[in-house]
Amino acid sequence: MTAHDQAMDRMYRHQRHFYDATRRYYLVGRDRLINDLGVPPGGSVLEIGCGTGRNLVKVAEKYPSAWVFGIDISTEMLKSASRAVARAEGAGRIRLARGDAVSFEPEAAFGVTRFDRIFFSYTLSMIPDWQGALRRAQQFLAQGGQLHVADFGQCEDLPGFVRPLLFAWLRRFQVTPRAELKQAFRHCAEQAETDWQFSRDGRGYSWHLTLGAARPR
Numbered sequence: 001m002t003a004h005d006q007a008m009d010r011m012y013r014h015q016r017h018f019y020d021a022t023r024r025y026y027l028v029g030r031d032r033l034i035n036d037l038g039v040p041p042g043g044s045v046l047e048i049g050c051g052t053g054r055n056l057v058k059v060a061e062k063y064p065s066a067w068v069f070g071i072d073i074s075t076e077m078l079k080s081a082s083r084a085v086a087r088a089e090g091a092g093r094i095r096l097a098r099g100d101a102v103s104f105e106p107e108a109a110f111g112v113t114r115f116d117r118i119f120f121s122y123t124l125s126m127i128p129d130w131q132g133a134l135r136r137a138q139q140f141l142a143q144g145g146q147l148h149v150a151d152f153g154q155c156e157d158l159p160g161f162v163r164p165l166l167f168a169w170l171r172r173f174q175v176t177p178r179a180e181l182k183q184a185f186r187h188c189a190e191q192a193e194t195d196w197q198f199s200r201d202g203r204g205y206s207w208h209l210t211l212g213a214a215r216p217r
């Protein structure tokens with residue numbers, strides 16, 4: 001195990017028990033991301049860093065013919081995700097596996113090589129090599145597929161004291177909002193010769209990025 005794997009397990013061993021109850025108030029925009037996915041009928045969706053499985057269950061509910069996959073580096077989080085999936089209506093269409101965002105092998109994990117939608121929800125801000133994780137995800141996008149990200153923004157239009165306070169608090173949870181996300185998406189889009197979109201909520205509290213042609217909002 002790497003130091004990062006161990007850190008994630010240490011952090012979530014206890015937190016996973018109250019994670020969903022607390023994060024609903026500050027992981028803003030997760031349901032917006034799920035709505036924006038616009039999964040085609042019978043399409044496949046992968047969440048990288050699926051945590052407690054909260055998003056996977058909601059994706060399976062919203063897109064009743066979708067095949068839903070989740071990977072996470074933390075075996076502790078995956079214990080909670082397994083329980084959530086077992087209780088879900090769409091349980092038969094959801095698969096979980098342990099994997100590191102920068103090196104996972106979806107064919108070995110799920111027998112699937114390409115996904116119509118891949119998303120990161122408040123995960124890139126926790127992955128040390130987050131650019132490597134983006135590149136890896138892009139490799140597994142199906143033709144015409146989309147990559148979606150929701151994460152902490154730079155609080156650019158909030159009062160000046162908010163950013164240092166929020167970022168100091170987030171550091172305690174090993175979270176670093178990625179100021180260079182837009183440049184990274186621009187670069188990925190150039191490489192793939194596709195479109196990318198950026199928008200934000202809460203005056204920059206959360207950022208939303210999409211790679212690949214998105215549905216008009």
Ligand SMILES: C[S@@+](CC[C@H](N)C(=O)[O-])C[C@H]1O[C@@H](n2cnc3c(N)ncnc32)[C@H](O)[C@@H]1O
Binds near residue numbers: 027052126
């Ligand atoms: C803040 S939680 C977000 C969970 C979920 N996506 C959500 O929206 O509620 C971040 C998750 O990313 C996972 N994670 C961190 N680094 C990872 C990596 N390198 N590969 C895969 N998952 C990772 C953590 O274990 C944790 O479950």
